[in-house]
Amino acid sequence: MRTAFTELVGVEHPLVGFNRAPAVVVEVSRAGALGVLGATMYTPEQLDARLTWMDEQLAGRPYGVDLLVPGSVGAVDGGGVPPEHRDFVEGLLADHGIPPLPADAQLDRTGRIDISLETNMDAQVVHELLEVTFSHRVALVASALGTPPPEMVARARAAGVPVAALVGTGEHARRQLAAGVDVLVAQGTEGGGHTGNVATMVLTPEVVDLAGDVPVLAAGGIATGRQLAAALALGAAGAWTGSVWLSSLEDPAAGVIKEKLLTARSTDTVVSPTRTGKPARQLRSAWLDAWGRPGAPSPLPMPWQSTLVREAWERIDLAAEAGDARARELESFFVGQVVGTFTELRPAGEIVRDIVAGCEQRLRELGGVAARDVAG
Amino acid sequence: MRTAFTELVGVEHPLVGFNRAPAVVVEVSRAGALGVLGATMYTPEQLDARLTWMDEQLAGRPYGVDLLVPGSVGAVDGGGVPPEHRDFVEGLLADHGIPPLPADAQLDRTGRIDISLETNMDAQVVHELLEVTFSHRVALVASALGTPPPEMVARARAAGVPVAALVGTGEHARRQLAAGVDVLVAQGTEGGGHTGNVATMVLTPEVVDLAGDVPVLAAGGIATGRQLAAALALGAAGAWTGSVWLSSLEDPAAGVIKEKLLTARSTDTVVSPTRTGKPARQLRSAWLDAWGRPGAPSPLPMPWQSTLVREAWERIDLAAEAGDARARELESFFVGQVVGTFTELRPAGEIVRDIVAGCEQRLRELGGVAARDVAG
Structure with missing residues (x-):
């Protein structure tokens, strides 16, 4: 399957797999999707070691890094814990x-x-994490929360690396487009972790219509081939998935x-x-x-x-x-509504192959539907 | 487009349009979808008059009736208003x-x-509404809330009319299937009116997998051809839509x-x-x-x-x-998240034609995607 997103980052399948563990990210990328490492809780030295290992494992196959970089780096107001x-x-x-x-x-x-949801607010550390990231062969850098700071966009531009940003509303999308991001991830309310109120079915086409030529990935509620096919039907250039990898071995x-x-x-x-x-x-x-x-x-x-x-x-x-x-x-864990579909732990590479095969089959069936029957 | 649902009720398009106004329902059915009248707030005499008018207008084209029939008719506990x-x-x-x-x-x-969300709890009135409904040429009778009572299912069986029921969880679906319904409507949280917490993207395939040969309509978040195509991608045999008709003239x-x-x-x-x-x-x-x-x-x-x-x-x-x-x-109104896409009031028939044409185009594009490019 070729889309504007697969062309942009050089992967076979229009599928991103987000996880905090390098082992998962490597298997996702090996299977032809784009593994993205949630890197927020690493020190710069730890991140460097992990990306070095991933570079060796992947031998040139693309992967991405997700940093939870606050838009206003270092600007933490007072308050504290009562x-x-x-x-x-x-x-x-x-x-x-x-x-x-x-x-x-x-x-x-x-x-x-759990899933890299804590924030490193120290401007110097954020700067060092960005330097480490761009010293490796990353194919995509993502900002999981809020508008990426100008430094991040400028450094990515200089390195020739596309920037992705998660959005939960049309307003977010407008701000991210103004900030110059290259990929929008429209995260529906059904997704795990930080999320808004608008569902993927509604948010994805809304963001696609705002984005013009900027590719949009649908996120939230996507763990199977049918759901990836639905994301493409909504106008997305692929899907960003997180929860499903929690069911990987x-x-x-x-x-x-x-x-x-x-x-x-x-x-x-x-x-x-x-x-x-x-x-x-x-x-x-x-x-x-x-x-x-x-x-x-x-x-x-x-x-x-x-x-x-x-x-x-x-x-x-x-x-x-x-x-x-x-x-x-x-005990709890950040996870989306697709958790209801988890029945067993499987190798991450097998999950990629099942999603892709299921999607391709569904697309072929849908292609025949306008004229003839559809299963269902 | 032919699906198990279009075959069951005899319509051209896998699309249901729910509204409380006979004028909207007639235009939806005239355009080749299935108009469904929300009939709860009518007296039996009022419903009879409206269905008689619709029969005349539609000259044999199929339409449906939605009754908010409580599963336990008449079983209202005490309480009252403090x-x-x-x-x-x-x-x-x-x-x-x-x-x-x-x-x-x-x-x-x-x-x-607003949208037929009040309940007639009187068993005799519910019985009369059912008698009126089955004395007309209805192609589908729907129960919007809870499991339809055995009387409704039995009367529909005798009349040869399929029964549809809205569900918001897998548990609801199991109960409705046990009650013998012929069509499940999987209503995602993004839908207007009474709704649950699970989004259409997750709920639809879950209900499809439970339903076996029973056709499933996706509901919630569907107002355009892309969204109908996504519903079909998720395994639905069509879509049940409500909110979009509020933008009809x-x-x-x-x-x-x-x-x-x-x-x-x-x-x-x-x-x-x-x-x-x-x-x-x-x-x-x-x-x-x-x-x-x-x-x-x-x-x-x-x-x-x-x-x-x-x-x-x-x-x-x-x-x-x-x-x-x-x-x-x-002032407020029952409506789903698709309200954000309303930009003008349009004839209901034009809305049907736009949804169908948009869906057919998207399905053709998707059919080519497994091998080649997809727009997006």
């Missing part, structure tokens, strides 16, 4: 009997962070999370700002329920909500992985 | 300076009701509502139970904002919320139509 918020979180953990972190806890934060999520993902239904996600300070879709759990009860505090704005809850989530994750049933009740 | 709820609504109207109804107000409730909504619909964006709808007691998507307005404020009462269950707010909405509608700016702030 004591009543700390008390609420401590009380919630105490109610569930979650132990404190052991004194000798070895926390590999880059390995544990290569994804590093803990067993307790994988088990929750494999048993969840499409109705088992909710949108909540209680992890990062911005609305993000995730598995429903006792954590989300507690924040919705009368008397619960309002979540803090980004980045303070992350600051507030980071250690709490390290404690929940550790206890849940150790088999604690009450911790398992709290 | 005084603090009445006080809240009166206070809200007073804050906006909405006058009481004039003593001589001529209220044509069948003409005014034949739709009887008041000028103030048409104006709000034509200027709304896709982000301007919210899901709220404050009109009927069940979550329904509608235009954001001061009415919705007021119910979301601290201290506002929780909406009542169906049917008591309708009882509570019916006269309030008659007052709001009358004042808004008379040009009252504060009433216009409160």
Whole structure:
């Protein structure tokens, strides 16, 4: 399948696979789609090491890097974390009997962070992450939240690397186009992680009509060939997928999370700002329920909500992985409504091949429909 | 375009157009789609007169009837309307300076009701509405809310009329299939009126996989040919559309509502139970904002919320139509996220032709994509 997007980044299939683990990204790119590494929680040195490994593995096949770069780098207003918020979180953990972190806890934060939704707000670190990114053979650099800062667009231009940006409304799309991005990712409300209110079915054609010659990827609700075919029908030049890779064998999520993902239904996600300070879709759990009860505090704005809850989530994750049933009740993960389709863990390369084959078959069937029958 | 749905009901195009006005339904059916009349708020005599007129106009072309028949006819629990709820609504109207109804107000409730979302709970009336419906040449009878009662399915079987039912989750679909329905309408969260949380992109293939040989229509987020093509790509045998007909010239909504619909964006709808007691998507307005404020009462269950707010909405509608700016702030309407695409009022027949032509063109383009380029 050839589209404006496959031409732009030089891949076989109009499909992006986003994941925080280099092993998943490499398998997605090897199978002919574009793997994109969620790189926000890496230090510049860690990112450099991972991209060096990916360059070796992929031997020239294209991949991308996603940085959660705030539009106004470094411009964090005051605020902080009020004591009543700390008390609420401590009380919630105490109610569930979650132990404190052991004194000798070895926390590999880059390995544990859910889906790169925390923000590195330090301007110097962001600058270094961009320098590292552009020192490798990246085919696409993405900005997952807000308009990419002019520095990022200028550096990408100089390096000849297209810039992609996620948008959740027509207004976002207009701002991103004005900022000079090369690919728009229209993320519908059904998607995992940070998301808006407009569904993919409505948002995609709206953004396509605004984008003119700029290719648009549909995101949210896409995990199968039929859904990729629907994205193309809506006018997209391909699909950006995230959640489906959580069902890959290569994804590093803990067993307790994988088990929750494999048993969840499409109705088992909710949108909540209680992890990062911005609305993000995730598995429903006792954590989300507690924040919705009368008397619960309002979540803090980004980045303070992350600051507030980071250690709490390290404690929940550790206890849940150790088999604690009450911790398992709290456990959650950023994921979209397609979680209801997960039935088993499969190799990432097989997922790519199934999506592509299913889409190609559906497109052939649809081509015959205007004149004749369609299955259904 | 031929699908399992077009074969079942005998229409040219895999497209259903739902509206409360016989004039819209007739134009949709004349253009080769299936017009479906939302008939809940009619008395049996009124429904008989309208279906008689439609039979004359359509001269044998198929149309359908949608009845909001509760699964447990007549089984309304006690409850009623608490005084603090009445006080809240009166206070809200007073804050906006909405006058009481004039003593001589001529209220044509069948003409005014927004989108047939109120429920006739009287078992005898429901029985009579079914008798009237099956005495006409209906090609489809639909149950908009909940599982159709056994009486409805049995009467339809005897009359040889297929029964369609709206579903918002896989669980709903299983129950409807067990009840023996002939068509499932998978309504995504982006749709107008009563709706669930799962988006069309995710819900449609989930319901298709459960439905086996039973045809599925996708609903929610569909107003253009590209979106109909996407529905077919997802495995649907067609689309059920409602909101787009509010942008038809034949739709009887008041000028103030048409104006709000034509200027709304896709982000301007919210899901709220404050009109009927069940979550329904509608235009954001001061009415919705007021119910979301601290201290506002929780909406009542169906049917008591309708009882509570019916006269309030008659007052709001009358004042808004008379040009009252504060009433216009409160004014709302049941509509889906596709409202953002409305730019002008057009004849309903032209809307059908545009959707069908756009879909056929997109399907032809997609047919060539597996091997070659796709626009986008």
